Amino acid sequence: MQLTKKGNISAALAAATCSLLGLQAHAEVADNSWQIDTALLYYGESDRVQLAEAVINANKDFGDEHIFNGKLVIDTLTGASATGAVAQNNVQTFTRPSGNGQYDIVAGDTPLDDTFKDTRVQLDAQWTQPLWENVRGSTGVHLSKEYDYLSLAVNGSLAKDFNQKNTTLSVGLSYAFDSIDPEGGRPVALSKMVLNNDQFASEEAYQQAFDATRLPGSDDKTTADVLIGLTQVINRRLLMQFNYSFSSVDGYQTDPFKMLSNVDQQGITQNLVYESRPDTRTRHNIYWQSKYAMDNAIADVSYRFSTDDWKIDSHTFDSRLRFKLSENTYIQPHFRYYQQSAAEFYRPFLLDGDPLPQYASADYRLGEMTAYTLGFKYGIDMGNGEELAFRLEYYQQDPKNNGFDQPGALQQLDLFPSIKAVIAQVSYRF
Amino acid sequence: MSKLNKTRLSKISAIILLIQLTGCASLGVQPWERDLLAKDAMALDSEGIDLGLDDHIYFSKEATSGGRAFAGGGCGCN
Incomplete structure (x- = not known):
């Protein structure tokens, strides 16, 4: 190819210089401008939780790789969530978590608590800059606040480049503090749910009985994370990352809205018991990611x-394949598969007459489960660093019985129903 | 096996080993070979917004979180 215009030669020289310096080639977008990413997400489960979430992410390079990243997330959640109680062949009545009022679940249905209505605000800020030659430092804060829950976290990490920036080793630490103050208080572990069947002499007598199952005030937990990462350029097309992370949680981890049914030998619920989880949890994660550039596609x-001392092991496989459809459009199929084993204290119900275990939860999210996500994303590059993208996905969870015999009536009832959800998202970058 | 063949085999083995070692040492690219790696879409977190939203969903619905990034700093999500 012959360069005919002087401008082309300058551009080519500039591009070549950038390449020699190892700089990224998309320098025509002024680095000192803000890059704003916005997204609207809808997550809807059939008959259960509906979530709408909005994100604004702002990124700016103040020069010499001094980078600020700020993120604001707002979401609202409505709908029903599984309580952990088992379905029955008759109508079941439950006391609301606040103690104010009751709700009924029709025969054969999985008990869901439909009192969930919450708005959450999340703020993140992260600052990254070079510290020494080939060493970058990054530090950030995280805040998430909803009506009954507050989460605060700080993080810091160091990354060092070796081997002409083909190898990067990083070490990061994060410390989070979470506080929970549920409406109506936290249930006393494994206490029986008080039901007002007009057996109380007065409203005060009911309230007294309800309060006896509650702990006053809020409770909290802390999470310490260590993450060690290695990123390696394999060749001109292939990039890999290996992470090991260790996470230690200490404090209140019980879900105050979850319970277990106490059933007799015929599978009939005798009473309901609030769940109880251990106060500590230690987890190890190993993560591997690869990106491969083909001529017209990128595979990710x-x-x-993951393994933890609650005896939950999980495997997650995730893949995205971005096909270039034209100069400015792409389509990206996505497939994710997830499988977890049950926590050692998970049980779908308690058997009446058996001694109460120290810890017990019927939360299906701690039980054996497989899940898959299937979907695609379509993106349009609108020029000048602007991109519009649409994402549509289907997510299905299939909880499984990990070996519990279902007595009597429970054999005919579906105790492990699948959960089906749609994820829809619109994103715009400018 | 004759002595000659043994020597030849050792030489071939040594050459293969040397090629493999060179291969390990030359893992990576020269700065002017970063044309494909420098693409935005090749960044490991090129879809940071999507990944953040997904992390929130799966954190709320499954028992495992973290791995790609820190696991802590949660929410009371149901």
Whole structure:
């Protein structure tokens, strides 16, 4: 090819210089401008939780790789969530978590608590800059606040480049403090739910009985994370990352809205008991990610193995394949597969007459489960760093019985129903 | 196996080993070979917004979180 215009030669020289310096080639977008990413997400489960979430993310390079990143997330959640109680062949009545009022679940249905209505605000800020030659430092804060829950976190990390920036080793620490103050208080672990069947002499007598199952005030937990990462350029097309992370949680981890049914030998519920989880949890994660550039596509594949001292092991396989449809459009199919084993204290129900265990939860999210996500994203590059994208996905969870015999009536009832959800998202970058 | 063949085999093995070692040492690219790696879409977190939203969903619905990034700093999500 012959360069005919002087401008072309300058551009080519500039591009070549950038390449020699190892700088990224998309320098025509002024680095000192703000890059804003926005997204609207809808997540809807059939008959259960509906979530709408809005995100604004702002990124700016103040020069010499001094980068600020700020993120604001707002979401609202409505709908029903599984309580952990089992379905029955008759109508079941439950006391609301606040103690104010009751709700009924029709025969054969999985008990769901439809009192969930919450708005959450999340703020993140992260600052990254070079510290020494080939060493970057990054530090950030995180805040998430909803009506009955507050989460605060700080993080810091160091990354060092070796081998002409083909290898990057990073070490990061994060410390989070979470506080929960549920409406109506936290249930006393494994206490029986008080039901007002007009057996109380007065409203005060009911309230007294309800309060006896509650702990006053809020409770909290702390989470300390260590993450060690290695990023390696394999060749001109292939990039890999390996992470090991260790997470230690200390404090209140019980879900105050979850319960277990106490059933007799015929599978009939005798009473309901609030769940109880251990105060500590230690987890190890191993994560591997690869990105491979083809001529007209980019493959992104990752695998995560996780194991913790609640005896939950999980495997997550995630893959995205971005096909270039034209100069400015792409389509990206996405497939994710997840599998977890049950926590050692998980049980779908308690058997009446058996001694109460120290810890017990019927939350299906701690039980054996497989899940998959299937969907695609379509993106349009609108020029000048602007991009519009649409994402549509289907997510299904299939909880499983990990070996519990279902007595009597429970054999005919579906105790492990699948959960089906749609994820829809619109994103715009400018 | 004759002595000659043994020597030849050792030489071939040594050459293969040397090629493999060179291969390991030359893992990576020269700065002017970063044309594909420098693409935005090749960044490991090129879809940070999507990944953040997904992390929130799966954190709320499954028992495992973290791995790609820190697991802490949660929410009371149901």
